[in-house]
Amino acid sequence: MNMAIKASPAVVKAYSELFVNRRAYTLQSKCPHAETRRHYYFRPKARGTGASLSLTADTIRRHLEGEITIGLYAINPATQRSKWVAIDADYDGAMEDLLKLQYYLLQDDVDAALEMSKRGGHLWIFMETPAMARDCRVYICNLALRLSVQIKGAGLADGIEIFPKHDELRSGEFGNAIRGPLGVHRGADRRYWFYGADYDLNKQMAYLNRLRRISEGQLQKLIAGKSMPPEFERKLPSSNEAVRFARPAGREFRILEHVGKVRKIGRNYVTQCPSCAQAGQDRSRDNLAISIEDPRKYICWAGCTKDMIRRALGCPIPVGRTA
Numbered sequence: 001m002n003m004a005i006k007a008s009p010a011v012v013k014a015y016s017e018l019f020v021n022r023r024a025y026t027l028q029s030k031c032p033h034a035e036t037r038r039h040y041y042f043r044p045k046a047r048g049t050g051a052s053l054s055l056t057a058d059t060i061r062r063h064l065e066g067e068i069t070i071g072l073y074a075i076n077p078a079t080q081r082s083k084w085v086a087i088d089a090d091y092d093g094a095m096e097d098l099l100k101l102q103y104y105l106l107q108d109d110v111d112a113a114l115e116m117s118k119r120g121g122h123l124w125i126f127m128e129t130p131a132m133a134r135d136c137r138v139y140i141c142n143l144a145l146r147l148s149v150q151i152k153g154a155g156l157a158d159g160i161e162i163f164p165k166h167d168e169l170r171s172g173e174f175g176n177a178i179r180g181p182l183g184v185h186r187g188a189d190r191r192y193w194f195y196g197a198d199y200d201l202n203k204q205m206a207y208l209n210r211l212r213r214i215s216e217g218q219l220q221k222l223i224a225g226k227s228m229p230p231e232f233e234r235k236l237p238s239s240n241e242a243v244r245f246a247r248p249a250g251r252e253f254r255i256l257e258h259v260g261k262v263r264k265i266g267r268n269y270v271t272q273c274p275s276c277a278q279a280g281q282d283r284s285r286d287n288l289a290i291s292i293e294d295p296r297k298y299i300c301w302a303g304c305t306k307d308m309i310r311r312a313l314g315c316p317i318p319v320g321r322t323a
């Protein structure tokens with residue numbers, strides 16, 4: 001499958017300029033998880049120190065050459081902006097929705113590149129200069145609503161997913177990452193290309209760089225008078241809410257009381273991760289593993305922290321002595 005594709009420094013540089021919003025990234029596991037057989041993404045850490053690794057030109061080269069597969073974050077936390085919008089669709093009828101979106105984007109003079117995926121595809125739109133994540137989302141949410149293209153919500157309903165998935169990040173947050181284009185999908189064990197050019201790294205990058213990019217002025221015109229449809233307003237719990245939900249001391253948090261139906265796989269109960277679910281993910285309901293032996297221990301294989309899981313359940317970990 002991967003016939004020794006080489007990524008030149010020029011291609012690596014062009015890729016970084018087009019796609020990389022911040023240096024943090026995720027890595028898809030090379031081996032499937034022993035129990036679920038899925039390839040999860042995790043944030044790679046340095047051996048020894050445990051510090052999070054940052055993207056380098058070499059990481060990107062290895063991704064493009066198929067040695068590793070990285071996930072890219074949509075939002076630069078310093079600016080709350082993104083260089084791109086990606087629309088992910090992977091359900092029955094996904095391709096029709098993507099082609100419809102691509103056609104109507106073009107009516108707005110917006111070029112969108114269609115990338116193949118395991119089921120369905122990803123539609124990529126590029127910005128002349130990084131745009132506010134919220135503005136990108138307002139535009140695409142309104143367009144999808146107008147075209148009756150479903151957007152995946154907090155439930156399990158199928159629909160498109162829009163990256164950036166958040167309007168803004170709070171300090172320490174990363175938002176959601178999407179598989180870096182032109183890499184090898186570990187689960188499918190194959191490389192997915194863009195439809196618009198020959199299956200060659202140089203030609204693909206040249207194609208992407210020829211696409212028109214949305215200018216700030218154009219985006220502002222496209223969203224003039226529009227706001228975020230209320231059903232897609234993603235509310236972040238404020239620190240006040242954390243205080244309100246905090247439980248009196250002495251009552252231990254038991255996750256099994258808060259999650260839905262669990263199944264037994266090996267030594268764990270397995271169920272949908274509440275934090276993944278909030279982001280419209282984990283439709284196979286197997287990201288959260290809870291130790292049968294000690295149900296106080298739980299982990300999300302997709303990398304959600306305990307804090308994120310507790311917040312998603314409306315039972316945030318109490319901060320300091322608030323209650």
Ligand SMILES: [Zn+2]
Pocket residue numbers: 273274275276277287300301302303304
């Ligand atoms: Zn999760």
